Amino acid sequence: MRVHVADHPLITQKLTVLRERTTPSPIFRSLTEELVNLLAYEATRGVRTQPIDIETPVAPMRGLALSEPKPLVVPILRAGLGMLEGMVKLMPTAEVGFLGMVRNEETLQPTTYAERLPDDLSDRQCFVLDPMLATGGSLLAAINYLFDRGAVDVTAICLLAAPEGLAAIEKATQGRDVTIVLGALDDHLNENGYIVPGLGDAGDRLYGTV
Ligand SMILES: O=P(O)(O)OC[C@H]1O[C@H](OP(=O)(O)OP(=O)(O)O)[C@H](O)[C@@H]1O
Numbered sequence: 562m563r564v565h566v567a568d569h570p571l572i573t574q575k576l577t578v579l580r581e582r583t584t585p586s587p588i589f590r591s592l593t594e595e596l597v598n599l600l601a602y603e604a605t606r607g608v609r610t611q612p613i614d615i616e617t618p619v620a621p622m623r624g625l626a627l628s629e630p631k632p633l634v635v636p637i638l639r640a641g642l643g644m645l646e647g648m649v650k651l652m653p654t655a656e657v658g659f660l661g662m663v664r665n666e667e668t669l670q671p672t673t674y675a676e677r678l679p680d681d682l683s684d685r686q687c688f689v690l691d692p693m694l695a696t697g698g699s700l701l702a703a704i705n706y707l708f709d710r711g712a713v714d715v716t717a718i719c720l721l722a723a724p725e726g727l728a729a730i731e732k733a734t735q736g737r738d739v740t741i742v743l744g745a746l747d748d749h750l751n752e753n754g755y756i757v758p759g760l761g762d763a764g765d766r767l768y769g770t771v
């Protein structure tokens with residue numbers, strides 16, 4: 562598993578505002594989109610392309626086009642939906658699939674309440690979006706759905722992660738092509754399974770349900 566933790570002052574600055582408890586939902590939403598734009602740049606570094614011959618007004622040249630089949634972007638509802646717009650702005654031709662998951666706040670186990678993915682993902686590059694990687698249970702379930710359908714590689718973009726969740730995913734995906742791109746790697750999980758220092762419940766903060 563490859564892990565890339567962003568190291569850029571603008572990402573840390575935007576995350577600082579996001580984490581602040583008084584930041585209201587509209588600002589939280591726009592910062593989330595800005596952060597995805599920045600993280601997606603790194604996450605799509607390995608996107609598959611093919612040469613394409615074009616003519617500029619001045620001369621013919623060989624450029625690059627995205628390869629077929631196009632990448633699949635999968636936000637994990639609810640909170641991952643807040644990252645979708647930022648990602649598809651960067652790759653407007655990507656296809657989008659959806660996974661709805663919710664973590665039981667007592668057992669910390671995820672359940673899937675919605676799934677709308679292409680049946681056959683053979684030869685597809687997949688990009689999963691979820692702001693929070695806490696115990697890793699939700700992201701691992703999403704990664705397993707994609708590999709079970711034939712995906713060859715999965716890249717997840719998360720704003721924050723806990724070391725415990727990252728280690729759990731690494732252990733459970735041995736031998737698979739998995740990349741995780743993070744805005745920051747936080748300190749630990751607390752007794753309620755929340756990332757510390759974290760930002761609280763991302764879904765509630767995005768959609769104002771606190
Ligand atoms: O790593 P885990 O321990 O599985 O926790 C992370 C999950 O928890 C949050 O979703 P939540 O269950 O709160 O659903 P929501 O997006 O609808 O708020 C978050 O968006 C992740 O999907």
Ligand SMILES: O=c1cc[nH]c(=O)[nH]1
Nearest residue numbers: 695755756761762763
């Ligand atoms: O810190 C956490 C952990 C799980 N889900 C969240 O939204 N935040």
Ligand SMILES: [Mg+2]
Nearest residue numbers: 762763764765
């Ligand atoms: Mg939530």
